[in-house]
Amino acid sequence: MFRPVTMRRMSAVVLERDERAVLRELGRLGVLQLTRTRAGPDTAPLSARDRSKELARCDCLLARVQELRQSLGIPSLSQEPKPKEMTLPQAEERLRSMVEQADVLLNRRQRLQQRRSESTAICERVSSYRGLDIPLDQPDRFSFLHFVTGSLPTENLEALQQEIGDNMALLPLPEQKGRQPLIAMTTRRGRLALESALQRAGFQPETLPAVEGATVDTLSEESHREQNQVAAELEQLKAELQSLSAEFAPSLAEIERLTNVERCLLEAEQHFPRTEVAVLLGGWVPTDDAPALAQRVREITNGRCAIETLLPERLCDEEVPVLLRHPRWLRPFEMLVSAYGLPDYRELEPTLFVALSYVLMFGMMFGDAGHGALLATGGLIAMLTGRTAKMRDVGLLLLFGGLSSLAFGVVYGSYFGLDHFKKYALWHDPLEGNPMGLMSVAIGIGIVIISLGLILNIINRFRRGDVLGGLLDKFGVIGVLFYWGALALITQYAAIQSRGLVNVAVILFLVFPIAGWALKEPIEYFLSRRAGHPHAPGSGLFAAITESCVGAFEAVLSYLANTISFVRLAAYAMSHAALLVAAFMMAGEVKYLSVGGGVLSVLVIILGNLVAIVLEGIIASVQALRLEYYEFFGKFFSGRGQPFTPFRLVANEPGSTWFTRTQF
Secondary structure, three states: OOOOOOOOEEEEEEEHHHHHHHHHHHHHHHHOEEEEOOOOOOOEEEEOOHHHHHHHHOOOOOOHHHHHHHOOOOOOOOOOOOOOOOHHHHHHHHHEEEHHHHHHHHHHHHHHHHHHHHHHHHHHHHHHHHHOOOOOOOOOOOOOOOEEEEEEEEEHHHHHHHHOOOOEEEOOOOOOOOEEEEEEEEEEHHHHHHHHHHHHHEEEOOOOOHHHHHHHHHHHHHHHHHHHHHHHHHHHHHHHHHHHHHHHHHHHHHHHHHHHHHHHHHHHHOOEEEEOOOEEEEEEEEHHHHHHHHHHHHHHOOOOOOEEEEOOHHHOOOOOOOOOOOOOOHHHHHHHHHHEOOOOOOOOOOHHHHHHHHHHHHHHHHOOOHHHHHHHHHHHHHHOOOOOOOHHHHHHHHHHHHHHHHHHHHHHHHOOOOOOHHHHHOOOOOOOOOOHHHHHHHHHHHHHHHHHHHHHOOOOHHOOOOHHHHOOOOOHHHHHHHHHHHHHHOOOHHHHHHHHHHHHHHHHHHHHHHHHHHHHHHHHHHHHOOOOOOOOOOOOOHHHHHHHHHHHHHHEEEEEEEEHHHHHHHHHHHHHHHHHHHHHHHHHHHHHOOOOHHHHHHHHHHHHHHHHHHHHHHHHHHHHHHHHHHHHHHHHHHOEEOOOOOOOOOOOOOOOOOOOOOOO
8 A cells, every 4th residue: 555566577478470369468458568678689689570561551541530430420439349350451441442432422412512502602693683684695785885783882872873974874782781782884985984983982893694595583593493402412412421421330430449459569569579480578567467467378379488577676777667556445545646646666655645634634724514514415426426437536535525624613613604503612613712723733734744754755765775865865864853853942942951952952953964964965976986977067076065055955944834834724724714704794794684684694604605615625625735745745755657558459448547457
């Protein structure tokens, strides 16, 4: 519970003919994280295969599947289809056949849409001139007259009518969208004058389509009939496409699944060096799963393999992946830890400490039995009815927070802020009595959490072999000596003075730790030089001394700031209570209104409680998380661990981000 799942480095030499079968089984089980191994005398002489061409082929096939999905509007299936025996060439051939069938209907739809667009455009062009029976076969058949059709801004019509001469005529048509359609005519001799006047008025000519033997009215009617016919054909075609989509959906899902599996296998094959006939597979596996996995590989290969498992301690140059496995009740807090980062494989894992401290701090800031009961009820409902594992984990987190809030509400005597229940408090309301007592409790909680962080840092340092850091780091042994010694001097100064030990205590608890911090970097510098490690430019002894002195000063300030930071536990507990007091004060003011005062008073109390639940709930959860990340994790937690990502051919359940132990 206090460290990640122990891992083993597994290596397996299998024959090339067994490689695919072994990889398929590994992908089905999902317990081995593959690692890329270089060719060499200690592994295998030949480099891993280059599968870039095959991967490009898979990517092309997946792109074609996605393109056909979009063209036909085929959604992804909610359930995976039953696996079928099919090779990649067979999948490509099946997809080609489906594309050919779909193209027939899609091309037909494109042609129909083009016809509809053309008919619509014609209707729009002649709509302004319907009822005038204008012939379209000989638009300029009169040798002595000149006709012009078009539109101009409506406000320019009157000026144009005043400007034209007696040998010009205008026929205004119904206004459309702020423009005035019209027909202008004149004699052949007045053509230039008419066009000049129209141009000055902002006239835009519109040429009517030339159709032999037709008029504007007959062309408009014919276009409307064409539109109706095209609409009917498109509706029929839509039904055919929907039927084709339903028919293609399972096959497309199967092709997509097959291609994704093939792509995973090809990518995996690029990890392993080989010989002429054998392949060296390697990866990380949880220790508990290693024996069963090795046995399964032997079964698949009929014993034609050689398997070796090594502990991480024998492979100092490799980064060990991190897998966290916790009981159901700790999983929500694992989510909080993972949001900051994963612990290094050799670090202690803090989920249990986070669970206890987070729930405690949240309840202290959000202490109200009524609010806690509502929060716990909502969390219980989400935990029991949540559709995804993440939603159920959030529900469990709300349940724990609500129960903690309920417990502190009983201590404070706070039940929706009602004064009647305060006499039953185990202690007193945060706003009553001496607020310094509540602040002292908050500081005490902070001291415990900070001290725990220091102890965990010392353990982590020694586990990694960093003895100097475990002793002289600002959060190492001398950091504990400084912190606890400073607290002792502050709280027990009179007793220390009465024994005449003040000078000794100051030297032991203050001077000695600060001197140790100041010497840490120079000592590391000399040890590094003695070991022959190269140094970057500007990283000499003077730089090391300067860095140590600055670090010592920073350490003193950080201990003070980190401890004082926990005062917010008391401050937000008081603000929660103050918000409820304000709600009841406002309710008391409106209670005596002549009209609806009683009802309005109840509404104010309900609204005040809702605001407190939402606002203070968010603030308390964020502040508790902040104290975890900055004041606790900052002492010992690196967050540099890499997650354990096992090789899988089938994705996990949607919405789930938690690894579960595979049984096989």
